[in-house]
Amino acid sequence: NQRTFIVISKGKDIFRFSATNAMWILDPFNPIRRVAIYILVHQLFSLFIITTILVNCILMIMPTTPTVESTEVIFTGIYTFESAVKVMARGFILQPFTYLRDAWNWLDFVVIALAYVTMGIDLGNLAALRTFRVLRALKTVAIVPGLKTIVGAVIESVKNLRDVIILTMFSLSVFALMGLQIYMGVLTQKCIKQFPMDGSWGALTDENWERFVKNDSNWFGSENAYPLCGNSSGAGGCDEGYICLQGYGKNPDYGYTSFDSFGWAFLSAFRLMTQDFWENLYQQV
Structure with missing residues (x-):
């Protein structure tokens, strides 16, 4: 009509x-x-x-x-x-x-x-x-x-590929959740100097401790090139006088590589699936 x-x-x-x-x-x-x-x-x-x-x-x-x-x-x-x-x-x-x-x-x-x-x-x-x-x-x-x-x-x-896409998304979500549980915060671990007891940073209080560890001049490595560390066996250890702490500074690759949230973990899993510079992520974790 x-x-x-x-x-x-x-x-x-x-x-x-x-x-x-x-x-x-x-x-x-x-x-x-x-x-x-x-x-x-x-x-x-x-x-x-x-x-x-x-x-x-x-x-x-x-x-x-x-x-x-x-x-x-x-x-x-x-x-x-x-x-x-x-x-x-x-x-x-x-x-x-x-x-x-x-x-x-x-x-x-x-x-x-x-x-x-x-x-x-x-x-x-x-x-x-x-x-x-x-x-x-x-x-x-x-x-x-x-x-x-x-x-x-x-x-x-x-x-016509929607079923395959749904299955792929579901599989990636499973691996993203696994990465979220296992590696959350791991990529922010850095070697930080032990708190000096000579009084140069004041008494060992919570406030002075936070101020000390957040100062990147006390981190091991050069600016924007702080090596990752770990406290488990087989992980990269810190030199004498340093301790491995988590949650300080940005994640690697300008903050784009992490497992700190489901979205970033999903992106990392997708990166591994597509083999996009996957060996670097493998070395980081």
Whole structure:
């Protein structure tokens, strides 16, 4: 019962549109909508957008300069024009085959919205929103029909692997829980000098003790290269005058390698499964 019509481009690509009014005012025979449809299905329009995306990606990998930043206005204007053409040709969201009924156009909408949010505004700590510009590269998937078919096939393949993925996640969770119970806090163990009894740090009180052991000048090793230690047999021991204590300083690899929480333990288990520099983690534990 859906009122639709199709347009076949010169490249033999088939485009389906809703026969209802686009934006409530543009019927299928409206000159504005007909021009928008003509532009949308034309091969040169797709080629122009793909070229724009490629140039945009090249500029994004270049050092940030005022000239490069000024081009963002141009690219945002082109992407806005592309979305406006799609909305006038298809409609916005209410009917089937409209702009936001295609999940790939959600990406377009988000990218353009973030571009306007970040444009000309001092975001301060929210400047990380600019990193979402890299999503523009994915716009090529929505433009090239062949790429969209391939990506759709990959997504369907992943859906068929859901049972395998669930089993893998469950197995990793078991090993992550084992690592959490066995190695929690182990990777923060360091060789720390024994508290001096000559009075240089005051009397042996809890306050002075904490102040002493938290001072990294009393740790064995150089800055950011403190060797791990252990108190069990077979573990790396400390030199004379040092004791092995746990819970001081960051975990190795800038804090990314640890078993102190389920999330970090899961990441470490995943790292071992994929054999991503696994021998270093093996030596650490």
